[in-house]
Amino acid sequence: MINNYRLNVKRSKRKTASIYIERDGSLSVLVPENTSEHEIEDIIKANEYKICKYQAKRELLNENAVKREHVNGQSYSYLGRNYYLQYSREVNDIEFKGRYFFAPEGSEAKMNDLLKEFYRKNGYKFIVPRVYKYAEMMGLKIEEVSILELKNRWASCSVKKPKVNFHWKIMMAPASVIDYLIVHELAHFKHKRHNAEFWNEVDKIMPSYQKQVDWLKEFGASLDI
Incomplete structure (x- = not known):
């Protein structure tokens, strides 16, 4: 049932x-x-x-999903590595140094917004160049890349634009997983459905893609703040 x-x-x-x-x-x-x-x-x-x-x-x-509270010492992942929250009077926004995320003191109530903006802002710096690199490898031309809040997906694309969108949460995953998600979306510009031709296209660029698929299945639920 x-x-x-x-x-x-x-x-x-x-x-x-x-x-x-x-x-x-x-x-x-x-x-x-x-x-x-x-x-x-x-x-x-x-x-x-x-x-x-x-x-x-x-x-x-x-x-097995991680339940986090915005308190000193709480861990947050960035590019697959854990950093620990520390409130500080010396910062005006989230910064990471060493193994710590430093956040403005007294900002616990608005930490969700601060963290989302941190991942989104850094997502543009990290993801956009990689999209254009893989697009060139695959013979594609992408006009726009967005990092935003997607309801039920890690990424999406618009073939007509052409445009690709990524959830800010994927910045918590290892770089290899992000690369897989980029290649996955770009492959949809050549093959709409997840058929054999689609996966062959992904395999051309990322032969080890199944490892990243398995990682998302096992740890995807932990990519949250």
Whole structure:
């Protein structure tokens, strides 16, 4: 039995049906415009085993998610390495020196905003040059790169622009994982679906990509503040 899923049904001019489990646990069913409610139920039932298997795995991962409090000594990851929070009168914004994140004293209540801005700002410095480097390797031309808050995805892209977007949270992951996410999004400019051709494109640039996929499955839930 499928439990605790928010169901999002999206009808379009597509010819086939697809089912996706989003990172926030919601269930997205993409179907042709004339698909009936009964047919949608049949699609969900046909995928019940896969959904339940993913649900069990997701619950296990969430049990291992890190719960942080914005107090001195709390650890936060940046590019895969842990830094420890220390409030200070000597800084006006978040800075990291040695193994510490220094934050303005008295800013505990607004730490979420400070941290998000820190990761977003540094994301532009770190991610944007790498996007253009990999785009050149793949024979692509990207016009815009954004670092922002994405609801259920680590990254997304717009082929028409062409533009790529990345969640600020990925700045908590190791550089190799960020590189994989960049190559993954860029590969969508050549292959829309996750088919064999798509993964072959990723493999050309990053033969070890499966290690990064596995890392995200195991530790993705910890990429949060």
